[in-house]
Amino acid sequence: MAKYGFFLGCIMPLRYPGIESSTRAVADALGVELVDMNGASCCPAPGVMRSFDQTYWMAVAARNLAIAEKMGVDIVTICNGCFDTLFEVAHKLNHDEELRAKVNKILKDAAGVEYNGTVTVRHFVELLHKEVGVDAIKAKVKGDKPLKAAVHYGCHFLKPSNIKKIDDAERPRIFDDLVEAAGMDSIAYKDKGTCCGAGGGVRARTPDVSLKMTKENLDNMTSAGVEVIVDCCPFCHLQYDVSQPQLKDYNIPVLHLSQLLGLAFGLDKEKLGLECHQVKVNL
Amino acid sequence: MADAKEPKPEFTRKVIEAGGATVNLCFQCGTCTGSCPSGRQTAFRIRKLVRRAQLGFEEDVLPSEDLWLCTTCFTCYERCPRGVEIVDIVMALRNMAVRQGHMAEPHRKVAELISKTGHLVTLRDQDKALRGKLGLDETPPTVFSDSKAQEEVVKIASLCGFDKLVAEGGK
Ligand code: SF4
Ligand code: SF4
Numbered sequence: 001m002a003k004y005g006f007f008l009g010c011i012m013p014l015r016y017p018g019i020e021s022s023t024r025a026v027a028d029a030l031g032v033e034l035v036d037m038n039g040a041s042c043c044p045a046p047g048v049m050r051s052f053d054q055t056y057w058m059a060v061a062a063r064n065l066a067i068a069e070k071m072g073v074d075i076v077t078i079c080n081g082c083f084d085t086l087f088e089v090a091h092k093l094n095h096d097e098e099l100r101a102k103v104n105k106i107l108k109d110a111a112g113v114e115y116n117g118t119v120t121v122r123h124f125v126e127l128l129h130k131e132v133g134v135d136a137i138k139a140k141v142k143g144d145k146p147l148k149a150a151v152h153y154g155c156h157f158l159k160p161s162n163i164k165k166i167d168d169a170e171r172p173r174i175f176d177d178l179v180e181a182a183g184m185d186s187i188a189y190k191d192k193g194t195c196c197g198a199g200g201g202v203r204a205r206t207p208d209v210s211l212k213m214t215k216e217n218l219d220n221m222t223s224a225g226v227e228v229i230v231d232c233c234p235f236c237h238l239q240y241d242v243s244q245p246q247l248k249d250y251n252i253p254v255l256h257l258s259q260l261l262g263l264a265f266g267l268d269k270e271k272l273g274l275e276c277h278q279v280k281v282n283l
Numbered sequence: 284m285a286d287a288k289e290p291k292p293e294f295t296r297k298v299i300e301a302g303g304a305t306v307n308l309c310f311q312c313g314t315c316t317g318s319c320p321s322g323r324q325t326a327f328r329i330r331k332l333v334r335r336a337q338l339g340f341e342e343d344v345l346p347s348e349d350l351w352l353c354t355t356c357f358t359c360y361e362r363c364p365r366g367v368e369i370v371d372i373v374m375a376l377r378n379m380a381v382r383q384g385h386m387a388e389p390h391r392k393v394a395e396l397i398s399k400t401g402h403l404v405t406l407r408d409q410d411k412a413l414r415g416k417l418g419l420d421e422t423p424p425t426v427f428s429d430s431k432a433q434e435e436v437v438k439i440a441s442l443c444g445f446d447k448l449v450a451e452g453g454k
Contacts, residue, residue, distance in 0.1 A: 010402045013423040014410050021417040036424040039432030041401035046355065048390050049397065051377040054302065056443040060397075060436060110438035159357035160370070169361050195320045195356035202321065202354045204389040209352060212324040273417050 002131075004076040004122065005068040006034035007086065010042050011234035012079060018273010019234055022258035023078050023124065025267050029140060030132050034076070037067045043085040046156070047201040050085070058099075059106045061089035066107065066115040078124040078258060080233035081199075084156035087121040091163050094118070123157055125232045125257060126166050129174050137181040142266040147283065149184040149260075150226040150252075151176050152217075154236045155195050169193070178257060179230050182264040189224035191217065196231075198239035214243045218250050228283065229254045241278045253281040291339030298336050301375035308365040309333045315359030315369055327352040329359055329369060336372055345380040351387065384454040394449040398440035401426035401433050 006027075012019045027034050042049075043061060050057040064086060068075045077083050093100045094117040104114045128137065153175055161169040170193065176186040197203070197213030218240075221229065229252050231237045237256050244250040254277060255263070262272045263283060274281040298306055309330075316322055316330040327349045335343045344350065350373065359369045380386075397403050402425065411421040426433040440446040 008423055008425055010404050013414070013419075013425070014402065014404045014406055017410065017414045017417055017419055020414075020423075021419055024419075038424050039426060039429040039435075041426045041432070041436045042397050042403050044397055045393075045403055048393050048403075050374055052381050052386075052390070052394055053443060053445050053448065054374060054378055056440065056445040059439045059443060063435065063439065106439060106442050110442055111435035155354070155356040155358075160360055169357075191320075194358070195354045197320070197354065200351075200353050200355035201387075201390055202352060204393060205351050205387045209321065209324055210354075213320050213354070216320075216323070271417055273413070276413055 003033040003035050003073050004127070005037045005071055005073040007037055007040060007043070007064065007075050007077040007082055009077065009079045009082040009234070010045070011238060016234050016237060016256070016273065016276065018276060019078060019237070019256045019258055022256065022262040022272045025271060026258050026261045026265065029265055029267070030128070030136065032127070032132065035071065035073060037064070037071070037075070040064050040067055043082040045081055046085045047081070047199055048204070051201055057085065058089050058092070058103050061085050062093060062103045062107055062115045063111055063113070065090055065093070065119045066113045068119045069115060070113070074120040074122060076122045076124055076127050078232065078256065079235065080123075080154045080156040081235050083121065083123045087164065090119055090121050123166070123232070125157060125175050125178060128178060134177050134181045137178065137261070141181065141183050141264045144183050146183055146185045147227040148187045148225055149179050150189055150221045150224070150229045151179050151186045151192070152196065152229055152231045152236055152240070153193060154231065154233045155199055157232055175232060175257070179260065182260050184228070184230070184260070187224055187226065189226065190220040196236040196239040198235055203239065210239070211243055211246065214239055215247055218244065218247065218252070221252060222250065226252055228252065230257055230260050231255070232257050244279050251279060253277070253279050253283060255281065288338075288340065291341065294339035294341040295337060297379070298372065298375050301378055303336065303372035303375040305366060305368045306333065306337050306372050309337055309367045310365055312364060314362050314364060318358045318362050320356060320358065321352045321354055325352055329353065333367065333369060333372060336376060344376055345383055346385055350376055350380055381448065381453040384452060386453040391449055391452055394445070398446045398449055399437065401436035
């Protein structure tokens with residue numbers, strides 16, 4: 001299988017490094033080769049940076065794309081926010097020469113590089129589903145202890161679907177397929193496709209509003225009898241993990257897909273970084 | 284009866300140029316507001332925001348707190364029957380709002396950290412220790428491990444005037 005540039009971003013390596021070690025271990029177990037993108041930066045985060053200045057947002061993203069381009073690899077990320085920025089900027093620059101020239105002028109002056117519009121940006125969920133496949137994943141799963149899992153897609157993995165074209169944005173299956181391949185029961189709950197509440201800079205600026213959205217989701221999950229939340233984004237992960245102790249009445253463990261697969265494959269638990277979660281994970 | 288406000292097409296044009304090209308397609312059906320997870324918790328009504336942008340009511344739109352209650356979840360964008368690219372409109376308006384000094388301090392701080400370091404959070408001793416324990420490099424192989432790479436990102440901020448924008452809080 002092809003090699004992929006592993007884009008780290010910020011929240012994963014710096015706040016939930018267990019997601020990084022799990023992703024590396026799971027990719028290795030599945031024969032997906034991840035190579036480091038040395039010198040990469042923040043994607044930069046769409047919530048605040050795109051809101052402030054779209055030229056800066058594109059230029060920093062383009063520098064990250066240029067790193068992968070120079071390495072001759074496509075990018076994979078396990079974060080919806082990084083996916084949103086890198087996918088959207090690549091989409092714009094790969095199709096619009098005039099815009100690319102404008103951004104390249106900044107890149108040349110700042111870093112002596114150019115982006116030529118050749119990189120494809122993949123989300124780990126989509127990559128595993130399409131390139132590895134559900135059967136190959138099932139074949140690695142040891143033991144069977146199905147839990148009722150709330151699959152949380154988040155917003156920017158599938159949307160905007162007119163450019164991402166990964167799965168139906170209203171009734172997707174792709175992520176549920178992987179969680180079920182890992183031996184879980186993906187259960188239906190109210191407003192499953194909705195936002196965790198953290199995005200767009202709302203968590204930083206109006207934490208009370210952000211928390212209300214999260215609480216409504218947690219209530220919906222609780223009514224459905226959920227035993228574990230599975231996310232595919234470190235920012236959603238942080239929102240669910242940090243908010244529960246703040247809201248007090250909730251205690252649902254939160255796993256990133258990479259950690260769930262690590263557990264399901266019987267990988268060394270110590271390397272999954274579960275002990276740094278606020279909500280204890282005893283699965 | 285209060286006087287009706289006059290539309291200001293110059294501002295609408297600016298919104299279009301800044302990335303809100305589809306703003307005039309909106310026919311005010313309210314599907315967006317009905318889909319909005321943020322509006323469910325607050326008085327934020329995205330339909331009204333789009334209408335005000337369409338009419339060019341700059342003074343109602345740019346200073347408004349509502350502009351910052353959108354989580355950019357794209358639900359409205361997906362469901363809009365007119366193909367209004369609502370999140371792009373929100374982004375265009377926010378870009379203009381910060382240039383008028385409407386920049387919340389928590390956002391300014393995050394932006395400052397990125398413009399100076401290339402990451403939006405810091406690398407603390409406890410993070411290094413945990414990374415080491417998990418078998419990862421204590422410092423991730425990003426700009427944090429490469430000062431030349433970090434300088435490049437800082438330079439992008441200066442070429443775009445981003446460092447100045449955040450240092451001055453948009454004013
Ligand atoms: S859904 Fe679209 S057309 Fe309907 S009010 Fe919202 S922006 Fe306008
Ligand atoms: S993108 Fe923003 S305005 Fe639209 S539904 Fe989501 S939070 Fe509401």
